[in-house]
Amino acid sequence: MSSIHDVAQAAGVSTATVSRALRGLPNVSEPTRLRIRGIADELGYVASSNASGLASGRTDTMGVAVPSVSRWFYTTVLEGVDSALRDAGFDMLLYNLASREGDRERTFHRTLLRKRTDAFIAIGVDFTSAERQQLLSLGHPILAIGGPVPGIRNIGVDDRAVARRATEHLIELGHRDIVHLGGPDDEGLNSRLPVDRRAGFMEAMREANLEIRDEWLLSGGFAVEASREVIAQVFRTSARPTAVFASSDEMAFGAVLAAQQSGLRVPEDVSVIGIDNHDMATSFGLTTIAQDPYAQGVLGANLLLGELRGEPARRTSIRADHELIVRESTAPPRRES
Amino acid sequence: MSSIHDVAQAAGVSTATVSRALRGLPNVSEPTRLRIRGIADELGYVASSNASGLASGRTDTMGVAVPSVSRWFYTTVLEGVDSALRDAGFDMLLYNLASREGDRERTFHRTLLRKRTDAFIAIGVDFTSAERQQLLSLGHPILAIGGPVPGIRNIGVDDRAVARRATEHLIELGHRDIVHLGGPDDEGLNSRLPVDRRAGFMEAMREANLEIRDEWLLSGGFAVEASREVIAQVFRTSARPTAVFASSDEMAFGAVLAAQQSGLRVPEDVSVIGIDNHDMATSFGLTTIAQDPYAQGVLGANLLLGELRGEPARRTSIRADHELIVRESTAPPRRES
DNA sequence: TTGAAAGCGCTACCAG
DNA sequence: CTGGTAGCGCTTTCAA
Numbered sequence: 001m002s003s004i005h006d007v008a009q010a011a012g013v014s015t016a017t018v019s020r021a022l023r024g025l026p027n028v029s030e031p032t033r034l035r036i037r038g039i040a041d042e043l044g045y046v047a048s049s050n051a052s053g054l055a056s057g058r059t060d061t062m063g064v065a066v067p068s069v070s071r072w073f074y075t076t077v078l079e080g081v082d083s084a085l086r087d088a089g090f091d092m093l094l095y096n097l098a099s100r101e102g103d104r105e106r107t108f109h110r111t112l113l114r115k116r117t118d119a120f121i122a123i124g125v126d127f128t129s130a131e132r133q134q135l136l137s138l139g140h141p142i143l144a145i146g147g148p149v150p151g152i153r154n155i156g157v158d159d160r161a162v163a164r165r166a167t168e169h170l171i172e173l174g175h176r177d178i179v180h181l182g183g184p185d186d187e188g189l190n191s192r193l194p195v196d197r198r199a200g201f202m203e204a205m206r207e208a209n210l211e212i213r214d215e216w217l218l219s220g221g222f223a224v225e226a227s228r229e230v231i232a233q234v235f236r237t238s239a240r241p242t243a244v245f246a247s248s249d250e251m252a253f254g255a256v257l258a259a260q261q262s263g264l265r266v267p268e269d270v271s272v273i274g275i276d277n278h279d280m281a282t283s284f285g286l287t288t289i290a291q292d293p294y295a296q297g298v299l300g301a302n303l304l305l306g307e308l309r310g311e312p313a314r315r316t317s318i319r320a321d322h323e324l325i326v327r328e329s330t331a332p333p334r335r336e337s
Numbered sequence: 338m339s340s341i342h343d344v345a346q347a348a349g350v351s352t353a354t355v356s357r358a359l360r361g362l363p364n365v366s367e368p369t370r371l372r373i374r375g376i377a378d379e380l381g382y383v384a385s386s387n388a389s390g391l392a393s394g395r396t397d398t399m400g401v402a403v404p405s406v407s408r409w410f411y412t413t414v415l416e417g418v419d420s421a422l423r424d425a426g427f428d429m430l431l432y433n434l435a436s437r438e439g440d441r442e443r444t445f446h447r448t449l450l451r452k453r454t455d456a457f458i459a460i461g462v463d464f465t466s467a468e469r470q471q472l473l474s475l476g477h478p479i480l481a482i483g484g485p486v487p488g489i490r491n492i493g494v495d496d497r498a499v500a501r502r503a504t505e506h507l508i509e510l511g512h513r514d515i516v517h518l519g520g521p522d523d524e525g526l527n528s529r530l531p532v533d534r535r536a537g538f539m540e541a542m543r544e545a546n547l548e549i550r551d552e553w554l555l556s557g558g559f560a561v562e563a564s565r566e567v568i569a570q571v572f573r574t575s576a577r578p579t580a581v582f583a584s585s586d587e588m589a590f591g592a593v594l595a596a597q598q599s600g601l602r603v604p605e606d607v608s609v610i611g612i613d614n615h616d617m618a619t620s621f622g623l624t625t626i627a628q629d630p631y632a633q634g635v636l637g638a639n640l641l642l643g644e645l646r647g648e649p650a651r652r653t654s655i656r657a658d659h660e661l662i663v664r665e666s667t668a669p670p671r672r673e674s
Numbered sequence: 675t676t677g678a679a680a681g682c683g684c685t686a687c688c689a690g
Numbered sequence: 691c692t693g694g695t696a697g698c699g700c701t702t703t704c705a706a
Contacts, residue, residue: 049451051699052389114386388683
């Protein structure tokens, strides 16, 4: 591993010039720059980020926190963020905040706060107010994507409106007996999100004067398998619903699978609608409310990147778009019953 | 942001003592350590990783490269790696190597090689020999997980054996007309993997003296939707296969969905087997060859971490276990035809 | 357009 | 057990 000194010596210039040349700063003659670049390549020289970070105060790194890396929404946002970062030449330090409580505090202290990043994005994570304090005290641009985090601006869909729209679609089709599949996420998803979506569901139901049965307010933990199991039980009862509202596509997948395995046809016997427009939604023929997490990630990262470049900071949150996509999993309920 | 000087001054000791105290090194009296820790907390002091990295030569960071962050296998390995890193107090720098070619070279130069990491894990990525050179020249522990990378030790299942086992399961059930669903991965998956798995499939078929039809060597690109489409076409032909061997569970899901949408029952009309034991395999009732990517991630990370601590470096690759899990998607073919 | 030199904030060695 | 101090490898004025 050669250092800047080696390059300077080999080129017969000062380290200052090498530094300027390699970073493309002005005030270096073109021949000199070329010569230096050549020598640097030859020597395989790459600047140490620690050293330059220490000297300059910049790290060219963004911290990104996720509650889990195995859920479609998070990983899709992540890809968006990553893409924007790559374009900007930034690295990504990934923090998986899932896990045990104690662990989390250590993570915060030992890693998150070590001045290793220039900016920070939280995807779908909740913070305690102490954690928020610490984050904010870092004094660098911060942004949340996904569920709203109090005190931190965010990018995300209007969860209430989204759930409302989905429910209304079922109601418009003529459904009256609708199950709600939602509930908290075991993997530490943002806690407001399931609540807001449920509220949207209930609003739509109330406005249509439809009954909301307690035993039909189900929790699938935002996971396929748990949803499949809980919905399968409902399908076994005599009073079957004609439609399932799922707070996420993953839960909707569980419902579709449960239906098929119970010998019910979708949508003839039961309609299913989800939220997200997951990658696999097409394959399932799932009607859903689409959102675009990748775009949210790109937008979020670029916003932060812009502020790092000195653009004025935006203080307010951004509402991301959503859109109903009708596929084959929803249809009017069959006549009789 | 207070520096170590502030703490030293406030505590009336030298920066050296503060450094030792906070890192839990010996040779600091307990009262002193306590006092220093208290003051540091009060001041919200956290050591700058750049400064300590520069001074110590360690970064306590592991670089992790993935070809995509939206595939179950990669993300599951990632979770395992992450878990091990957290236990060790390491941070993770994530490199998504997907994307455009040119980009990739820049990524390598500008980021991967900046001495930002102490060790490096490549999950399911292929490297050009130039890239491999550069990586190795970093001089720090490296490991590949997933597909085998020439010149780099790796952890992963024996892809040939795995595919063989899956195929044999179908053959043992009495299937003779078996479709192979595999093919290269558009997202830049390791290139050996699909080839090896296909070889395993063909071996088993040949040994059983079964015909391998060219038009039944299908590619689903390791994606659900592409697989669903390509398999749906086959189901439409008159000479239907009685079983589908899929090189990954995701492709198997596509096959199951295609069958259902074609009015075929699984397994009565067609059997489907996959490889991986994906999270959703249970929900699909999918028979599969299970592997444990999470464990592979943990193992890999710990191996590297150990070497960083001075344990002797292992030079050979590690074969990860696999196991047949029979669920409801496979059964003997129906009599006639 | 270039060079000299003063740090950036820590760690690690050597004294005491 | 503690302090002094010389770097780690860059960036960034300030001069030339």
